[in-house]
Amino acid sequence: MQKKELHISSLIVQMRAHKATPIKKSINALSGAEVITISPEGKAIVVLEAPHQRQIMEIIDSINALDGVLNTGLVYHEFETIES
Known part of the structure; x- marks a missing residue:
């Protein structure tokens, strides 16, 4: 069995609030990245998912x-080993 x-x-x-829309689009275009929310002050919560810490x-x-x-x-990092 191979472990992944x-x-x-x-x-x-934290970003310049007036650039939030293009930054959100750029982050969401990255593989494995998703912007969850952005405050009016320009603070975003972003979730990342990848097969390696390097990524x-x-x-x-x-x-x-x-x-x-x-x-x-x-803020948070966790990894799970998946057997395939």
Whole structure:
């Protein structure tokens, strides 16, 4: 049997509020990323799902590189081993 991993993380992404719409679209376009909500002040809750921790870090780096993103903070990270 082959073992695979599933990594799930949640983030708080602080952004310039006037750029929230294009940032949300860019984050949602990333594989395994979903914006759950954005406050009027520009704080977003984002959930990530990936098969490797390295991919979670790559998604976070991509989010940090978006124009208007000020800060990204990891709130939660868990992984499960899945037997297939």
